[in-house]
Amino acid sequence: MSELTSLSSQQIRCPYCGAIADRYLLDISQFSEQIIQRCTADRFVTRTVCNHCDYLMVLCTKSDAVVETYMAGF
Numbered sequence: 001m002s003e004l005t006s007l008s009s010q011q012i013r014c015p016y017c018g019a020i021a022d023r024y025l026l027d028i029s030q031f032s033e034q035i036i037q038r039c040t041a042d043r044f045v046t047r048t049v050c051n052h053c054d055y056l057m058v059l060c061t062k063s064d065a066v067v068e069t070y071m072a073g074f
């Protein structure tokens with residue numbers, strides 16, 4: 001997932017720990033066929049990454065379907 005090219009990014013509050021996290025807007029074409037089929041209405045997904053608590057959330061922008069989520073150590 002580190003090869004993904006973000007169209008834009010913004011800083012948000014991590015929904016888990018409240019620290020500053022980065023949210024990236026990504027073109028869905030960079031994801032696997034399985035994910036594209038799960039979010040057929042979407043062209044974009046957001047990827048929220050918090051380096052403070054290792055929170056990771058990947059969401060389809062329109063359908064709000066969770067593509068990938070990860071929380072370390074909790």
Ligand SMILES: [Zn+2]
Pocket residue numbers: 014015016017018019021050051052053054055
């Ligand atoms: Zn966090």
